[in-house]
Amino acid sequence: MDMPFPLSDQDADALIAAMGARARHAAGILAGTPTARKAEALRNAAALLRERRTAILAANAEDIARAEASGMAPAMKDRLRLDDNRLEGIAAALEAVAGLDDPVGSILDERHRPNGLRLRRVRVPLGVIGIIYESRPNVTADAGALALMAGNAAILRGGSEARASNAAIHAALADGIDAAGLPRDAVQLIPTTDRAAVGALLRAQGLVDIIIPRGGKGLVARVQDEARVPVLAHLDGINHSFVHASADPAMAEAIVVNAKLRRTGVCGSTETLLIDRSYPAPEALVTALLDAGCALNGDAAAQALDPRVTPATDADWDTEYLDAICTVGFVDGVEGAIAHIAAHASHHTDAIIAEDEAAAEHFLNAVDSAIVMWNASTQFADGGEFGLGAEIGISTGRLHARGPVALEGLTTYKWQVRGTGQTRP
């Protein structure tokens, strides 16, 4: 924390270059570290978090006091706040990551060539991962742990509002890693909250292999815009639930209400409801959402169903509300839904509700989103719900990893070729 402030771009680049070199060295060691040792580091860290409960909560109280002095909004202050339960949750999450299957070393495929060469594609860690996040201090532990468990080194940059909490949590993680005989540099926290360091991280091509932003749209947009390092993220979750003509009305109602309203602020929530013009019970669907407290913006047909439906603007069809608001429109069959989704979706999660299997399978194949669902709530778009154990984020990009990203998404592969003296003719 004794960096000059403000930091020049040059000093920021030098800082990241030095951290990157240490991270690369640590990554080289982690790549060959057995699963049990990585798990031991995380269990050590969990124990230290519990041991240092009082000190960590005191650090968090500093952050909260600063937040109060600066008049931080209550919702943001809540994200920042730690208590006994939340700290125990962080420690338990580290232990959960320690218990995940280690993807490193698994053989993706194997082939024997006629000339006797034996080829294997083997999973290896990605290398050095930069993680940029906002006010939740638990990300320091969660993201660092996932990166480490997949054999990577991590460079973390948390929000300035959480700096004391992050430093305390990071110290426990680094000490846990050290106690397992692994390099402390495996998980580094950028020791300044100067924004120049974020810029330096985003342009650190060759030093950092991938950047994962964890936070609101403003952060993700800045990262995607400025980064010269590849980014794994999603900006929007403009998700659709489409109720096909063949849908069971009771199921459709239950899924749509859940998909929209279970938690409106999560990226997997439905933002647009599409209804097949041939669906026999649209009114009940619209009424169920309205009665559950959801505001609806709709096309003319939707407005005709209930006077509470207000006219949808052009922008509504491309809006991620993250609130109890939904856009409702009618389309012509599964083809109409596919075309609407192609024009408006953010390629995150889109669902069809249908009893007609052929229509559903066509939707699952034709909709070009990271996650496509049939007869299920879009709120299931989550690495934990997918059985991945944990997720570092959801990617709407098409390269490398798509949808929920867990340990496997933090790896790559190499080709190992074993010969007996072959030369190429």
Place this chain on the structure above:
Amino acid sequence: MDMPFPLSDQDADALIAAMGARARHAAGILAGTPTARKAEALRNAAALLRERRTAILAANAEDIARAEASGMAPAMKDRLRLDDNRLEGIAAALEAVAGLDDPVGSILDERHRPNGLRLRRVRVPLGVIGIIYESRPNVTADAGALALMAGNAAILRGGSEARASNAAIHAALADGIDAAGLPRDAVQLIPTTDRAAVGALLRAQGLVDIIIPRGGKGLVARVQDEARVPVLAHLDGINHSFVHASADPAMAEAIVVNAKLRRTGVCGSTETLLIDRSYPAPEALVTALLDAGCALNGDAAAQALDPRVTPATDADWDTEYLDAICTVGFVDGVEGAIAHIAAHASHHTDAIIAEDEAAAEHFLNAVDSAIVMWNASTQFADGGEFGLGAEIGISTGRLHARGPVALEGLTTYKWQVRGTGQTRP
């Protein structure tokens, strides 16, 4: 070819935006096209290339005449030139791609959740691929075919020196695609050789999913430097062959001479020979390379072996010669080799020659390159030699695809979730 010239950046962006929109539409159709139809398109194109032999060779003669008038270097003119044999080779390559296994639709994994949700990760095409290449007109057919066979749309930008040849070959490909009932826009050729169009392609985020440069270092460096779209490529192949103390001298000699000299201009050729200080027969190795016509730059120990070895400069250890020149140095055991390679390799292909299996396995695990080899020539670094059928290039990046990239590297995946009405608690 009736674009304004020079093209403003704005016009170039508009051109690429229009081509990108058509490509995205075509990609949507190709994503659901069965393998047999894609293969039919390529076989049609092969037949058309043969039928139009005279016209294509006449177009090529135009390019050659222009090249001669401009005083093009003979090696470059040779790359540009087509004849009956080369044209037949291009047609046969299309048929070979038509016979490859189609990765699209294969199931990467499948899981059933306790709540009854059935999850599948399914391979799907990547989308829209931009391919930028230089004087070899065969790339028009090869790259377009690989992209198409994996279900993608391609936007091709060939070298201006080959424009007539490329247009003729592209017309055959588009007509073949059309005759199979698929959209001509599946493979588009940028209808101008203005460099502004390359700039527009490189910044076409959202329109183009990935850029693959095929050509010399100048092209790849420009693409990597300017691109805002992800790039799949390698810039350098600074490859090492390491002869361990336990290596069989006859095998070591045969592999090293082949790895360096079989073809010196390919990216898989060895550029640096590392010899274990405990290897008993270094002199024979050095003599074999020198006697085969290879110039050697070496460290003091290498110079002491033969007066023909000249001193290696600092830069030599980081140089891809692509010529009959090799840098030779001594290192301390497998750890010394691993450390040298970590400091100097371009993460392309690095090999160990050893009888000691433990040393070899340690090398295969510890060297962080796309391809690592044991007792084989680095010249095998090639998609065809790996049994992939064809390759669109070799990637030294760590994300998405690493090493030789064939059809599978031109795909991504999506998550399909099948439920029976599940809502998330």
